[in-house]
Amino acid sequence: MTSTIERPGLQITGVCKAYGGLQVLSDVTLRAPAGAITAVIGPNGAGKSTLANVISGFVTQDRGEVVVNGVRLPPGKAVTRAEHRLGRTFQNLEIFTGMTVLQNVAMGAYSRQRGSHLGDLVRGPRARRDEIEVKEAALALLRRFRLEHRADSLVESLPFGEAKLVEMVRVLAMEPEVVVLDEPAAGLPPASALPLAETIAGLAEDGIGVLLIEHNMKLVMSISQHVVVLDQGQVLTEGSPAEVQQDPRVIEAYLGPGATTSEELTL
Numbered sequence: 643m644t645s646t647i648e649r650p651g652l653q654i655t656g657v658c659k660a661y662g663g664l665q666v667l668s669d670v671t672l673r674a675p676a677g678a679i680t681a682v683i684g685p686n687g688a689g690k691s692t693l694a695n696v697i698s699g700f701v702t703q704d705r706g707e708v709v710v711n712g713v714r715l716p717p718g719k720a721v722t723r724a725e726h727r728l729g730r731t732f733q734n735l736e737i738f739t740g741m742t743v744l745q746n747v748a749m750g751a752y753s754r755q756r757g758s759h760l761g762d763l764v765r766g767p768r769a770r771r772d773e774i775e776v777k778e779a780a781l782a783l784l785r786r787f788r789l790e791h792r793a794d795s796l797v798e799s800l801p802f803g804e805a806k807l808v809e810m811v812r813v814l815a816m817e818p819e820v821v822v823l824d825e826p827a828a829g830l831p832p833a834s835a836l837p838l839a840e841t842i843a844g845l846a847e848d849g850i851g852v853l854l855i856e857h858n859m860k861l862v863m864s865i866s867q868h869v870v871v872l873d874q875g876q877v878l879t880e881g882s883p884a885e886v887q888q889d890p891r892v893i894e895a896y897l898g899p900g901a902t903t904s905e906e907l908t909l
């Protein structure tokens with residue numbers, strides 16, 4: 643595996659975005675290096691989802707750039723992200739209903755191949771070879787995440803937690819260098835928190851740069867190496883989980899002026 647020095651991961655520099663008169667992101671600069679979990683936290687409306695949308699090309703920034711391993715990503719072009727090895731999960735689950743779990747995961751692998759030889763996928767012996775490879779890779783991922791018994795189930799028949807895991811596995815099938823996880827714990831029962839934490843930590847151990855956008859502070863503080871706090875579209879502060887939890891500005895941003903307890907940030 644290449645070293646993290648050769649693969650610097652995700653770099654966001656000076657990103658600005660306004661909707662009408664509302665400045666939603668102001669000069670946001672942060673980095674999510676390969677092999678580590680970088681969390682973005684902040685109160686409701688801080689701009690976290692907008693930032694995820696800018697990174698993944700669903701929203702076009704007014705200024706600033708998004709770079710993955712030294713390559714600048716074209717603003718507002720979500721379809722290019724797979725070829726730049728950037729994957730993303732969504733706050734509101736994005737899965738392909740009407741398809742099986744295996745087909746969902748295989749779609750991730752196909753999107754990786756799309757740039758190279760999509761035409762071949764629908765004709766010729768190479769197409770059949772590719773199809774077999776894609777299926778085997780998808781099955782291997784399902785085994786790794788203990789989902790192989792669900793391979794032939796329609797994805798909409800799964801419990802919510804497993805469907806979310808399928809979404810993540812589909813992203814991994816793209817063999818991403820960087821993943822943006824938008825509130826992976828949202829809607830999950832508390833019992834799912836530990837396996838989810840292990841899954842996300844495993845991505846970083848595999849060398850992926852993880853940008854984790856999350857409201858669940860216990861999850862964030864237990865697995866992140868670096869935490870960036872957004873407030874009103876600006877980076878309020880950043881540091882280790884311990885530093886951020888103790889920062890009076892962070893406590894105030896979450897709990898209001900005059901607050902002194904960090905209880906809510908350590909839940």
Ligand SMILES: Nc1ncnc2c1ncn2[C@@H]1O[C@H](COP(=O)(O)OP(=O)(O)OP(=O)(O)O)[C@@H](O)[C@H]1O
Nearest residue numbers: 661664666684685686687688689690691692693857
């Ligand atoms: N398409 C849009 N048009 C106008 N305003 C928008 C649009 N998208 C987001 N906003 C506004 O931008 C601000 C930031 O929203 P965003 O969803 O990015 O925040 P967030 O930190 O993800 O919030 P939450 O934690 O509640 O998901 C909010 O005031 C929101 O109303």
